[in-house]
Amino acid sequence: MKKQHAFALSALASLLVAGCATGPSTADLDQMAATVVKSSFSDKGIVKVSAIAPEDINVACTAADVAGKPLDPAVAEALQAAQLKSIKWPADGNYMGDWKAGEKLAQSGRGLTWSDKADTANGGNCYNCHQLDPKEISFGTIGPSLTGYGKTRGVIADPTSTASKAIIEYTWGKIWNAKAYNACSVMPRAVHKGIITEKQAKDLMALLLDPKSPVNN
Incomplete structure (x- = not known):
């Protein structure tokens, strides 16, 4: 070698x-x-x-x-359309998991190294690019702040509205495969690439959208 x-x-x-x-x-x-x-x-x-x-x-x-x-916009649109097809929507229609598990996941950067076992639960590493809890004083700034994510988008006030449903679906898709919405996004294609599981994605959804989550308080 x-x-x-x-x-x-x-x-x-x-x-x-x-x-x-x-x-x-x-x-x-x-x-x-x-x-x-x-x-x-x-x-x-x-x-x-x-x-x-x-x-x-x-x-x-x-x-x-x-x-x-x-x-090129036409190229970007074609690439995004292909990535969008990779997203799997919850078969039971339930997008939400446990926000407490989601918080732990978002604050963990472990996993995906050669010394990890195949069944090792990976972290989401969200904190490395985003502020999540308004009380945080140390956080990454590569991505936008996610503080008040569900509240500022109206999902907390009326989760059943057409606008809220659109936000919920977009958020799920963004977590699953960020390049479906921005071809050159630097955000990891978390579920698409096997970084996290579908269950973990639901926990992150709850972290962002549950009214009890520190993100929305």
Whole structure:
């Protein structure tokens, strides 16, 4: 493995040096980078190399980012439509779980490392990007604050209204697969990628929408 890795790095370096005179194509660089990745990573425990395999949606977003331009709206719409099809809605129509379990989940960042067992419950890691409880003084700011999430959106006041039902469904879909609503979202596709379970998603829903949750108090 070390010899393969060294060879791949050497080949990539040679190509880059040659590029000063010949100008390697993007395809050449992509191929060499893929070789380096393939020689550097291997399945270990529950962590599989397939997790870093490129997907159309990620490739498109990366290309747009490198170009310094927003993703073409038509392309974004098509990619989002494909991701939307991956969302599974609760068969029993019940979106809500236990907000206390959801709070613990949101504040946990553990899991998904090679040393974890396959049945280890992963954390949601929500705190790393969002403020949840208004009383929190330390929280991530990559994503928007979620304080008062259900209250400010009218779900607490009238959970059966058409507007509230739309918010509830959107929230479920966002937790399941964020890229269904924003192709280049940096939010993890939590349930779609197996980071959390459907039951855990219901607990996070309760954290965001239950009137007793600290999020709404």
